[in-house]
Amino acid sequence: MTILLDDRRAAQRILDHIENRTTDLGGEIWREPVANYRSEERLAMEVQQVFKRTPTPFCPSAALPQAGAYVAREAAGTPILAVRGEDGTVRAFRNACRHRGMAVANATGCAKSFVCGYHGWTYRLDGSLRHIPHEHGFPGLDKSTHGLAPLRAEESCGMVFVTQDTPALEDPALDELAHVFSPEQQLFATRERDIAANWKILLEGFIEGYHIRATHPETFYPYGFDNLNLVEPFGRNSRVTYPFQRIAKLARVAREERRVDGLLTYVYHLFPNVLITVLSRHTNVVVLEPLGIDSTRNITYTLTNRGADQEEMLREAKRDAAFVGEVGAAEDRAVVCAIQRGLGSGANEVFTFGKFEGAIAHFHRTLKAALAGRAPAA
Ligand code: FES
Ligand SMILES: [Fe+2]
Incomplete structure (x- = not known):
């Protein structure tokens, strides 16, 4: 090298x-x-x-300066949401609600949680599903398996790298x-x-x-x-x-x-x-x-x-x-x-x-x- x-x-x-x-x-x-x-x-x-x-740079670390700061955009055609958690760790998810696929965040901002704009399913910063409005309409649905779909994210050298598929x-x-x-x-x-x-x-x-x-x-x-x-x-x-x-x-x-x-x-x-x-x-x-x-x-x-x-x-x-x-x-x-x-x-x-x-x-x-x-x- x-x-x-x-x-x-x-x-x-x-x-x-x-x-x-x-x-x-x-x-x-x-x-x-x-x-x-x-x-x-x-x-x-x-x-x-x-x-x-x-592993591709998704955004500079400076775009996610505090807990809740997020960037949502497409990378290689996939809508992706990167967010800094309460623990300081940056995570990345496929930006699609686990109900019927609506994007849960747009552009950039700072959030305490992500509330889907279609029916209101609500996700924590770590991607886990916190709340389903009128949950009794979904008998047997396991919330623990309906968090936002995670992607591999690493923060190094002042950038957030996201990998969508098995790294080659x-x-x-x-x-x-x-x-x-x-x-x-x-x-x-x-x-x-x-x-x-x-x-x-x-x-x-x-x-x-x-x-x-x-x-x-x-x-x-x-x-x-x-x-x-x-x-x-x-x-x-x-x-x-x-x-x-x-x-x-x-x-x-x-x-x-x-x-x-x-x-x-x-x-x-x-x-x-x-x-x-x-x-x-x-x-x-x-x-x-x-x-x-x-x-x-x-x-x-x-x-x-x-x-x-x-x-x-x-x-x-x-x-x-x-x-x-x-x-x-x-x-x-x-x-x-x-x-x-x-x-x-x-x-x-x-x-x-x-x-x-x-x-x-x-x-x-x-x-x-x-x-x-x-x-x-x-
Ligand atoms: S699509 Fe997100 S709550 Fe229905
Ligand atoms: Fe030039």
Whole structure:
């Protein structure tokens, strides 16, 4: 397993690239059949065999700050409810009442119990069925076997992971995320947006910097470099680092005193469909939820970064998030939607990912192996 570079080693590798006019290069190019973006059958396999069987980040821990706090949304097409219990443990359930299947919670909030809006069956935070109105109409019904259907949920590294089906592959490399979140970080925005593109096209746009100059000439490029990135696979996942030009000043700072805050952006791709983007003052957890072969819901949780003064951090984070979230993201959306519209043009039977796009090659290689039931590439 590759261990991610720490900040100082990452800074040094970037400084070396600046000096040598180089960038990280992947081992080989990857050719991905365009049919894999257009096939209903392929998407169904991705969802059933990969999404549902992989411990997948459902939301950041910061979205469930106290007992009763919950998040309800679909993941891999399944309505799921995650809630922090009185004992502090996060649990996840299929969000469907055990009477006739109505959702028992919507969106986000804080509850003492979940009361189904159809007939009023009431569940405790641990999912157990507490109350049936006019219970005498259900003679012999065992309440203890009619709690909300649980799913495997684990809280680690500042995120809640949910697994819907028997996990096919554990991923010890996720330990690499231990330092990404700290408890003082606050969730200050959650946004959902449906985008007319296959989930993999959206994902690909996050994990390569080759496009920055052409796609973002006035937003990101003036502060960044043309095609200068670190690309580090770890387990099934990868991290891509986007330095800002101002990182060059670290060349004049002693190695042990170098700090990278505000000088680069780390983007973690957590297989299969989650990204963590650590920007100067805020961090996004982005979940790409497939709605169909040509439609994806982008659910973005935005947190302040770590820092002593959370009030000031919050002000600055909101300002930055508005810029990156609106202007830059609109440029990426225009690209991915145009790619989606062109998928059926017949121009390409394969898409060719070059050596600068190594994190994408790693993703497709890993996805292919997972669909074939093989161990992930290291
Ligand atoms: S469906 Fe929930 S109480 Fe009837
Ligand atoms: Fe972009």
